[in-house]
Each structure stands twice: as structure tokens, then as C-alpha cells.
Amino acid sequence: MPSRTAEIGGALARSRAGLALRRPHNWIQLAKFCAVGAIGYVVNLGVYSLLLNAAGLHYLGAAVCSFLVAVTNNYTWNRLWTFRGQRGHVAYQGIRFLLVSVAALGLNLVFLRTLVALGVGKIAAQAIAIVLVTPVNFVFNKTWSFSTKRASRAPTQPS
Numbered sequence: 276m277p278s279r280t281a282e283i284g285g286a287l288a289r290s291r292a293g294l295a296l297r298r299p300h301n302w303i304q305l306a307k308f309c310a311v312g313a314i315g316y317v318v319n320l321g322v323y324s325l326l327l328n329a330a331g332l333h334y335l336g337a338a339v340c341s342f343l344v345a346v347t348n349n350y351t352w353n354r355l356w357t358f359r360g361q362r363g364h365v366a367y368q369g370i371r372f373l374l375v376s377v378a379a380l381g382l383n384l385v386f387l388r389t390l391v392a393l394g395v396g397k398i399a400a401q402a403i404a405i406v407l408v409t410p411v412n413f414v415f416n417k418t419w420s421f422s423t424k425r426a427s428r429a430p431t432q433p434s
Contacts, residue, residue, distance in 0.1 A: 301417075304357055304358070304413075304417065305410075305413055307353075307356060307357040308353065308357050308409075308412075308413045308416070308417075309409060309413075311349050311352040311353050311356065311357055312349065312405075312409060312412075314348065314349075314352065315345040315346075315348050315349040315352075316345070316405070318341075318344060318345045318348050319341045319342060319344070319345035320341070321341075322337075322340065322341035322344045322345070323337050323338060323340075323341035326340055326341060342380065346372070346373060346376045349372075349376070350368075350369055350372045350373070350376075353372070353416065353421070354368065354372075354421070357421075358416070358417070358420075358421035360423075361417075361421040361422065361423045362421070363421075363422075363423070368420055368421055371419055371420040372416060372420040372421075374420075375412060375415045375416050375419065375420050376412070378415070379408050379411065379412040379415075382408050382411065383404045383405065383407075383408045384404075386400075386403070386404035386407050386408065387400050387401055387404040390403055390404060
């Protein structure tokens with residue numbers, strides 16, 4: 276008699292998620308999404324440091340501004356490169372991307388705060404939180420922000 280774990284594993288393999296995990300295209304998109312995210316991370320920290328040190332902005336204001344710059348950068352590159360074949364109306368996808376990004380930021384902050392409270396160093400905790408949030412962020416951007424089904428309902432922009 277198969278174990279419960281084997282049954283669950285078999286069900287996952289036959290599920291939509293299991294099928295998606297076997298498609299190389301999805302892994303390539305995930306790698307591109309991570310590359311864009313890494314660049315966005317550098318942009319975020321660079322803008323944050325500039326606003327904090329050169330412009331003298333309060334750290335929370337600098338964090339919000341740098342987040343907005345990084346989200347704009349990430350949306351642009353994800354639209355042009357990662358999800359190129361899934362482009363719909365620029366504003367509709369942009370709004371959905373922003374909503375997913377804000378939700379991912381919220382989840383990231385929950386992980387970050389929890390890890391720091393558990394004694395993990397702040398930089399290490401942020402690195403772990405980013406890794407934990409990235410798959411969720413990718414799935415929602417792939418299936419909602421850049422969904423070809425949703426995008427086809429909105430007017431399209433020329434490529």
C-alpha cells in the first residue's frame with residue numbers, strides 16, 4: 276500500500292503545478308525573473324543609499340522612494356525580457372505588477388522581522404527573506420500580472 280507522502284507526491288506531479296515544474300520554459304522565466312530581481316535589489320540599495328546619505332532623506336522616506344524606483348525598473352525589464360511573450364496593456368499589467376510587488380514587500384517584511392527576532396543578522400535575514408518570497412512573487416506575476424488570459428481582455432500595446 277503506498278504511503279500518504281507518495282500519494283501526495285503523485286497528485287502534485289499530475290497537478291497543474293507539477294506540470295508547470297516540468298516545463299523548462301518556466302525555469303528559464305524564473306531565472307530571468309531572479310536576474311531582474313537581483314538588478315532591482317542593487318538599484319534599490321543604490322537609490323536608498325543616495326537618498327539617505329547625499330539627499331539627507333529620512334530612512335523610511337528613502338526606503339519608499341527607492342522601492343518605487345526599483346519596482347519601476349523591475350516592471351520594465353520583466354515586461355520587456357522575462358515575460359516578453361505575455362505582454363498586454365502596459366498600464367493594466369503595471370498596476371497588477373505593483374500590487375504583487377507591494378504584497379511581496381509585505382511578506383518579505385514579515386519574514387525579515389521574524390528572522391531578526393529569532394536572532395538572525397539583519398543582512399542574512401534580508402537575504403533569506405528575499406529567497407523565501409521570490410517564488411511566490413514569480414508565480415503571482417506570471418499567473419496574474421503578465422497573464423495572457425487577463426491581458427487579452429484589455430487593449431494591447433504594440434510590441
